[in-house]
Amino acid sequence: MRQPATTIDLRRDLVGLLPRLRRFAITLAGEVAVADELVQAVCQRAVSKGHQWSGEGRLESWIYTLARQQWTDDNRKRKPKAVRGNVTDIRAAARDRSAAVDPDTIHHMISDMPDGVSSMFLLVDVEGHSYQQAADIMGIPVANVVSQLATARLHFAGLAGTHPIHRF
Secondary structure, three states, rough: OOOHHOOOOHHHHHHHHHHHHHHHHHHHOOEEEEEHHHHHHHHHHHHHOHHOOOOOOOOHHHHHHHHHHHHHHHHHHOOOOOOOOOOOHHHHHHOOOOOOOOHHHHHHHHHOOOHHHHHHHHHHOOOOOOHHHHHHHOOOHHHHHHHHHHHHHHHHHHHOOOOHHHOO
């Protein structure tokens, strides 16, 4: 039996979104292995619920919303995540202007942000979503988006030693 064209297009488009979905999942999960499991669950959920996507708006916004919902559902079953990485080492790497910043350091800098803040940073500052789109994806008011972005930007400023509070 042949599948409808919209399902085939959804699957094709979903494959194109995988790198960005994985980045978003890493901001939610904080660990690559857990994020990869989340991506797999989201892809299965998207294919099974493909009939619910109206085709209007950005597919990635719908997929990110599914990812956030899946993470919330899974997180209820999980223990709170442990603190990762050594913040002192990350700050030292960020301040060392002569050293190249490797992807692992950047990953740690983002994953060490408070919960929700890294996802907001990724959605708005990396992926280019508007504040309203990010609020819709995360299921929060726009005012919370503004607050979380300010927290993310202060986090990076603190790591780089450029914020007046962190200068000595």
